Amino acid sequence: MNLDDEYPEELAGARTVAPGLWRPTDIEDLEPTAWEALRHTGNAAVTAGPGAGKTEFLAQRAAYLLQTGVCRAPGRILAISYKRDSAINLARRVAARVPDHAHRFVSLTFDAFTKGLVDRFAQALPSPWRFDHAGYDIQFWYERAVRDFLTEIARNGPAGMERKLYSINAGRFLADTVGIWKLPLNPEEVPASAEEYAAWSWWQEQYLGSRVPTVDFTMLNRIADLLVRSNPRIARALRATYPFVFVDEFQDTTSAQITFLQTVFGHPGVDTTAVGDSKQRIMRFAGALEDAMGRYEKDFSAKRFHLTWNFRSSAELVSAQHHVASKLDPAITQGVSKAKSETGHVPLEIWTYPNEARQSEHIAEWIATDISSSGRSTSDFALVARQKVADIEPTLAIALSRRGISLRNDDTTYGKLRLTELLKNDVIQLLIGVLQLAAEKFGLASTWVETQALLNRINGNEHSVREERTSADHLSAFTSDLRQWLRTNPVSTTDPVSVIQRATLIVEAKQLKAFVRSQHAGDDLALLLEALTERLRAVMKAERSWSQIFSDVAAQDAATLMTIHRSKGLEYHTVIMLGLDDQQWWSYKKDSQEATSTFFVGLSRAAHRVIFTATTPGHRTGGIRALYELLDSAGVKETHWN
Template sequence: MSISSIKEWQPTDGLTLEDNALRAVKDLRNSLVIAGPGAGKTELLAQKACCLLETNSCINPKKILAISFKRDAAYNLKERVSLRVTSKLENRFTSQTFDSFAKHILDRFLNVLPEEYRPNTNYEIVDTQQNAIIRAFAKFQIYIDKDNKKYYMDLLTSYSLPIKDNQLIEDVWNLLLKGDETHKATLSFPMITLLAIYILRTNPFILISLRKTYSHVFLDEFQDTTTLQYELVKTCFLNTDTSITAVGDNRQRIMIWAGAKRDIFDCYKQDFKSKEYSLKMNHRSAPRLLEIQKIVNNYLQDSPFVPIPNPKWSENEGVAEIWYFKDFQDESRTIATKILELTQTYNINSRDICIIVKQSVNKYTDSIIKDLKAVNINARNETIFQDLLKEEIVILILSTLKSALNVYDSDSWLTIWKEKVHLEGMQGSTNESSFDKLRRELKDFLRSIKNTLVSITNIEELRILFIGISNFYNLNRLKKSYPKYSQGTYINKLIQDMEGYLYYYFQQTGDWLSSIDTFEGKDSIPIMTIHKSKGLEYDAVFFVGFDDNAFWSFSHQQQEDTCTFFVGLSRAKRYLYFTFSESRKGTYCTNSNISTLYQMLKDSKVVKELNFQS
């Protein structure tokens, strides 16, 4: 397609993008998009994918690679694109997390690594909080500070490969890569990223192939990119014809503790010579809630932040309040009463209400769950389910069960049909008889599943059914289509976790569809940490435990904790409630150390304070 076709292209579904967003979508060069909360960054990237594919600016058969920080962000972007383009074009859009991108490179090209850096094929994955790294260091070093796990993780990945002149690090790497009689082969994602970089730097044909595959790359939540992840991006695409679009917001940088690169925007602009675009619209929050965001912005940066509310709002819409309590039990009952009012009087769906905490979900919300249950409202710790429900194998099995149980569930049928067509290699085929045969085969299989579900009496029988479903779609093809499932026992663990939850709920409800709804969180209020809420939005947000204990690190990382505060409050569309309790499970709470955060709310002139302490 010509450049003129790009100029003529318009957003799909009749959507209107603000001027800078549309310019960023149509820009074929490297760009940096500064997108605050509610600016519609996911929609911007989805529309850019549509523009590139529909105008053939991403020239067939080249692809677009989108890399997100969080798994649900990668999934949501993929779903958004699938709604906008044909299935043929959709197959040229790949959406992954940084971790899965690096792991895909390692697993696919593992055998090109020299023997000393080639991990056992059945390696396990651990995060920085697990003990495998500490145990590995302890084998070679007498004194180990077991309370400082992050130090050892950072030390382990502070050397480029191959490692030279540090015998300790060499020994620990070797143990973790290979394992021995007392240690399993174990890798962390930073280690996997280092190995992926090593593969690309030492195998130019693999690097050339990667660059020829992807003509455009999207980097989502760019402010949270770590130094190692940025090094991987540079290794892959610096000084190439690949066009990079990075999207992020400095005010939402909440992953410094996990290694986010502080100067990532400046480095990117210098390295990739990118053009910067700033988005002004906020499509999420009511005008009065935006006043709070403006004040917090002034604490975080010198440049002004004047978000423009969506025209759907009237000027005075938005409710923000701080509630003060003597003890957490009063707090819990009051929250339950307000949520009951929101659901019954204002008809807000349970999934559009969220309870967020700075950390330690159970510490702050056990009593709230109990009090909500007393008024027939379900709530749960969403952290347990958030990633699991975004896994492709989980979505596929659940969609298969729902299609078998409810022939009118068109979304589930479309999901399994598209997956089956993809796995059979029939995309683009015009052979109608083949499609008719496949359709009959799928419907017959669904009938057999429905009959099997009726007779299931224990979890072992459910496990056998899930194995049968996986085999129907061809497990080997699934693993090839989703390389993350090809290594170790990861896919087995996902299926095992799903069957455990699903059978537990079936024992409670006696109905499979109800069990699936419960597992997916239908009609249940999600409870999560601020970090887990990032990228999500809700009609009403309850920010519980707004005290010094929750923000215990505020005094020595004020900037990052203020960013965390900003992320939490900006999830709300219309209702925003902060709660403080003097007493919480035998602990006396104060808010003097975070008085700056309280002052921000007061300075906005829109936050009402309610005292329930009398």
């Protein structure tokens, strides 16, 4: 039984190299500890700070395992990430480094993997848990609804449980109570403990007692766990299909997720590699464990490796990051900067303003001047905030637009996808590339190369010179025909639906759907096209030329605006952290540890400069004065702009 029989067999011509002769691809070298972790046999816990190249390490380990034959065909590597764009990014890196083996690397989010198992093998669930053809609904419950449920069962539950049921934390109930309960084969027996009774009652109300079961992703995880526990054949097939498993951002693992990993892959014959950084644990509100990496080391008998090189940030920024990191972990070792240094600017500053309008104007003018004097790209600048970026966007976008600079809000949702997730999808990149080539006949050499490469990947033409030539001819003819269609259909009167429909004709619908499924189990072509259409509709309101419209859709040359949570895993030359005040950081008093971790994530996105801003009076004496004290002790100066 092969869980991935829709993937092609091992490609002819994919050769192996002796482990001792293997060298990294596309990078000069790895640090000594990374070499040890890469070659390690068994379970490995790899801890690394920001800029240490955690994603690159996983890509190189995948290349090593596949190219040396340590991961023997037809075995595959399963990589699990917590964000869709992280999963896509890792898959792209592996495909670029080992194209002959890329089909044996499966990169998914945790939710996509567990949901895919449930959807595929639902009929193998024990009969009391099996749902019918109506399937299930996915819902996300607010804390108030959970609190009402707990109050109800406390009032009407078994005698003696009332006090304990009332004491259950509604905000953590799904993660810490429902998420750790192993579903029994037979759910009829009432549990004896208050916590298990609460979890059992939740399942009775939301799942077992409903015509159409209602679940969230924590519940889907528990169903997938039951599925594997109750079906040894599926368990054996998973372990045979994926003898190597990577888990990225492990510090954000929940109880349900680590239990599921133990159930499925905590067995001899499967090597797991967990990568993370406890200082960047910013998902506690979503159920992240207090010490996920320590739990993993214990449960999986994993060997710890710690990476210290920092390939992203300058020495000055690494020093400042260590200053903040020491507050989160006093025993932390300072990283070693391997980034190229720059001169001519201050690495860390605090800028304060009388109001947001003045802030927007000054930042826009400063970015424009810096780009003009340095030759840097607009995309080298990121503007991040703790929350409420939509409130910041209007005045900032107008100020930047006056200076010919575009602003891209990566947290904007189109259809059911955030912009950052949409634009990183390979199918979306193909369609945007096709539209740009159709709108602009000359001067897009790099777009042509990238679009043709994507077209070859989707059509499976990457290893045939003849088929690649045919594909190039097809792309040329197709964009030429589309160019004529665009000329006769002006922006002002054309429905964006028809534009996207025309572009998708570049590939047969069946082929396009199959590629989407193969890239990410949680993706759906219709969902992607709906999101792209809505993005195009929003941009077309400006009524510019088709060339400018498609360029704006891609937003490749734009400053990025996003929340700090969304910036995790990304890097920029300059980061401007907007709103270092109590309004943005109101949650600091509630959980200073997580807030400091969030602050650390924002600080560590930058390669060379970080600028903190504030527009509210008393920003230094409010609830986040401890953050200002950290910056002061690191020698960061403040400038007030009137």
